[in-house]
Amino acid sequence: MEKTRTKVVLLQGQKVELVRRLFKEDVPEGVIVRPNPRVITHYHTYGGISRFFEGLAQGKLMGTYCSTINCEHRIWLPPRAHCPDCWEPMHWVEIPAAGAKVYTHSTTNYPGEGFELSVPCPLISVEIPGVCTKFMSYLSEFGEGEPYIGMPIKPAFRTENPTYSILDVSWVPAETLLPSGST
Numbered sequence: 001m002e003k004t005r006t007k008v009v010l011l012q013g014q015k016v017e018l019v020r021r022l023f024k025e026d027v028p029e030g031v032i033v034r035p036n037p038r039v040i041t042h043y044h045t046y047g048g049i050s051r052f053f054e055g056l057a058q059g060k061l062m063g064t065y066c067s068t069i070n071c072e073h074r075i076w077l078p079p080r081a082h083c084p085d086c087w088e089p090m091h092w093v094e095i096p097a098a099g100a101k102v103y104t105h106s107t108t109n110y111p112g113e114g115f116e117l118s119v120p121c122p123l124i125s126v127e128i129p130g131v132c133t134k135f136m137s138y139l140s141e142f143g144e145g146e147p148y149i150g151m152p153i154k155p156a157f158r159t160e161n162p163t164y165s166i167l168d169v170s171w172v173p174a175e176t177l178l179p180s181g182s183t
């Protein structure tokens, strides 16, 4: 016996086009199509790294370090609530981003579903002096030929209407100070 397949069906017009696109075939004649919208809000906690997101909203990069002697006080960003090496609770520290550079980069031109930024979007790993991790983020301002490896950058924070998500921080080119007297 031939198996009957359950198919999601939608409304006429635009929605029919959507079905064609999703299922790569026409909606059969006589099939009833109705919309069934859902809105889902997912609440989750940042738990022990909440202070990191609070910091972004205040224009600060907050990392954590382990004070255990063998862990060499290395700073982690994004922070870990507990040390990945010895599992002890970590301590908070504000990270000065002076000297931050692009460690590596990749530009998104064709984003997938749910991508929240405009394109082209240069995704970057950020190298910050004193920080043992490379911080993943994006450049929100860039010119031709940017980003490039080693490019000096500084953080830009969304302190007005923060989203309390990782999108509250992005990076922009850092002004390179010319030696006085140079033209």
Ligand SMILES: [Zn+2]
Binding pocket: 066, 067, 068, 071, 083, 084, 085, 086, 087, 088
């Ligand atoms: Zn440790």
